[in-house]
Amino acid sequence: MTTSTALRPPATAETARVLPPVLASVREARAIVARELASHGLAVHRDDAELLTSELVTNALSHADGEIVLALSFVGDTVHCEVRDSSAATPVRRRSPDDDEHGRGLLLVQTLARSWGTRLLRTGKAVWFELGPRLEQPGMAV
Template identity: 55%
Template sequence: MQHFSLTLTSERSSVREARATIRLHLDACGLTPYSDITELLVSELVTNALCHGSGAIRLSLSIRPRTLHCEVRDGSPRIPGVRTARHDEESGRGLFLVQELAHEWGSQVSDTGKAVWFNLELSSPAGRGESAPSSSDRPW
């Protein structure tokens, strides 16, 4: 298993930093086909932590034989929930995207705040030239 983590500040630029760092790490591990979807979902979780959490944000990525696990921690114990955004709202769709695109996701409260996580299934063992799900496998 490969593991990576990064502490982010509570600033808007942290979303960009998280995306860029995830892409670099996935590229280095031979998982480039998973970069786009992972960046999107990490962006949503980091944005939620910035808007609704508190304190520093901790991003972790673990690559297991058939699973990519991402986790975002912040200092707030408030658990996020999926909601249905009205058509005229500019926000409120992030966890819906995570729910729809990740294989599984969840959250957990700890003594120091919460963690929100998601898993993506890898189509073959990590580091063996896997390909991402085809566009026909995606809901969009």
Template identity: 60%
Template sequence: MHQAILTCSLTDTASVGTILPPVASSVRQARALTRSELASRGLTDHEGTAELLVSELVTNALRYAACAVRLSLSFRGDTLHCEVEDTSLGPSVVRGAREEDESGRGLLLVQELARAWGRRDSRVGKVVWFELGL
């Protein structure tokens, strides 16, 4: 079970965050948190896309960093802003997967479906983020 932390600011932004352990079930927890937050705001029309994108970022972080990751969801007006932070300093590379490849499409999906996305260094590693129009 994830431990969610809810914060609100004076700028009409609500954020929820959690630390996910380095286990496969954390991806399911990330999707459940995303689904729950969207439902609580009446934004279920965007549930599938948001869950997919969150799932891809969390999966990448868990696979390549092999450590606990921090997931943060922020709602700013008509935009969902998602951040996944891990301790890896490795690059976040969009790569083309061959038809027979079982992986390698995650960031390509994020690039195609998100309004914007990117990577930045953090104090402990890197943050990969996306914005989804709601």
């Protein structure tokens, strides 16, 4: 998991939507993400953002009860996407056998997102990711 200790600048725009705990919410979440990215000129992140959002919303449906909150915020050319649910159990990346249809969502998030993480809330947790320009890694040539 990649986290940053630097303070994020204030978001230039934020949106949050409550989604019902039904499978159709995955499709609705993807549509919200696509629409918001387009309206902020960040459609370049659409494919990755839709895929990662689908994974996080699906995980929330599978492992929590109740409504899900999809929150998006934008700072410059970076999008921060967060999925909140009622479960305090933090996600665990697991190694899946090649023929298993489940268990690769967090691997996708880790691979495609610039950074990601979880945070506990009073009533559950939030799992988030950011897409944007890659953060400079110590020891890597730029």
